[in-house]
Amino acid sequence: MPTVIYARQGDLVVDKLLSPISGELEKAKQVTFAGDSSGHPHRIAGEVLLRKEGRRTLVRLSEPRTLEHGRAGGHKPVTLEVGDYAIMPLRERGDAVDRSVED
Numbered sequence: 001m002p003t004v005i006y007a008r009q010g011d012l013v014v015d016k017l018l019s020p021i022s023g024e025l026e027k028a029k030q031v032t033f034a035g036d037s038s039g040h041p042h043r044i045a046g047e048v049l050l051r052k053e054g055r056r057t058l059v060r061l062s063e064p065r066t067l068e069h070g071r072a073g074g075h076k077p078v079t080l081e082v083g084d085y086a087i088m089p090l091r092e093r094g095d096a097v098d099r100s101v102e103d
Contacts, residue, residue, distance in 0.1 A: 001017055001018075001019060001021075001086070002017070002018040002019060003015035003016060003017055003018060003086055004016050004018060006080075006085065007067070007078045007080075008090065009042055009067055009069060009075045009076075009078050010040060010042070010069065010075050011040075011089055011090050012033055012042050012067075012087065012088070012089060012090065013087070013088060013089075013090040014067065014078065014080065014085055014086075014087050015085060015086040015087075015088075016083060016084075016085055017058075017083070017084040017085060017086060019084075020060075020084055021051070021058050021060055021084045023051065024051065025049035025050060025051050025058070025060055026049065026050060026051065027047060027048075027049060028047070028048055028049075028050050029046065029047050029048075030043065030044075030045055030046075031043065031044045031048055031050065031057075031059070033057065033087055034089075040069065041069075042067055042068070042069055043067070043068050044059070044065050044066070044067050044068075044080070045065065045066065045068070046063075046065050048060065048061055048065065049062075055088050055089060056086045056087065056088035057086070057087045057088065058084065058085070058086055059084070059085045059086075059087055060083075060084050060085075061080055061081070061082050061083060061084075061085070062082060063082060064079060064080065064081050064082060065079075065080050066078065066079055066080070067080055067087075
């Protein structure tokens with residue numbers, strides 16, 4: 001599934017999918033994502049369609065939504081336009097180790 005990096009909020013990365021998600025998606029409201037290293041919550045308010053695939057969550061938005069950081073004084077909100085996204089904790093590679101990026 002081809003993607004392009006759309007946004008980053010702390011240790012969470014949002015990839016815009018260049019082709020539509022195939023397969024079943026579930027309705028969900030007030031979706032919360034936890035950053036991998038910090039555990040800080042990141043939320044999308046409102047209803048979305050989604051499916052978990054390992055560490056990433058595939059999300060379809062039928063109207064613009066905002067990804068907000070759940071900690072006071074946290075990262076700026078990110079506007080997500082209509083479309084399909086893959087949202088996942090950001091990982092970095094180096095020193096022969098795969099590790100979480102710290103928020």
